[in-house]
Amino acid sequence: MQSSEVTTGRRVAVVLEPGDEVLASLTEACRAHGIRQGFVPVFSGAFRTARFIAADVPVADQEPPLPHEVTVTYTEGIGSGTILWDADTATPTPHLHLAVGVKNAAAAGFAGHVLSAETHYTVEVLVEEVVAPALLRVPDPRAYGIPTMRFGAA
Structure with missing residues (x-):
């Protein structure tokens, strides 16, 4: 377990419109506001x-990361x-998890790591900037090499 106090900066509200791709739009909003890293405490809406x-x-073995989508x-x-800064691409990079109900299937539930999502009517996002410490993604051999969040120098 790791923990660190964080110093927060600005809060930015983002409203996505019909047809907007969620990850790309959130990346662009962070660029527009100069946010390199932060948290998305909540986002909600309708997804096409x-x-x-x-x-x-x-699957036979649920322990390793799923190779399916x-x-x-x-x-x-x-x-x-x-949202963490990707130094290789000089890009703020969102890492989102989402739980949804399918509207035409009695709200049957799906949840997981978002690879892509398209806004249907609207998606509302709150971004909370983290000024310090640096938030890093570091491959963790105990997590099958998945890059996980670590804290850099304050």
């Missing part, structure tokens, strides 16, 4: 499509995540 890392059939359409949901 949402593509997750998930499996829609049982699932796309669902016409959903509403809520999520949260982080």
Whole structure:
């Protein structure tokens, strides 16, 4: 377990419109406001499509990361995540998880790491900037090499 006090900066509200791709739009909003890293304490709305890392059939071993993805359409949901600076691409990079219900299937639920999502009616996002410490993604061998958040120098 790791923990660190964080110094927060600005809060920016982002409203995505029909057809906006969620990850690309959030990246662009962060660029426009000069936000390199932060948290997305909440985002919610309607999604025309949402593509997750998930499996829609049982897998033999649930311990390693899933190699599958699932796309669902016409959903509403809520999520949260982080935004970390990718030094290799000089880009603020969102990492979002989302739980949605499919509107035409009695709100059947899907949840997971977002690979892509398209706004249907609207998606409302709150971004909270983190000024310090540096938030880093570092591959963790205990997590099958998945880059996980670490704290840099304050």
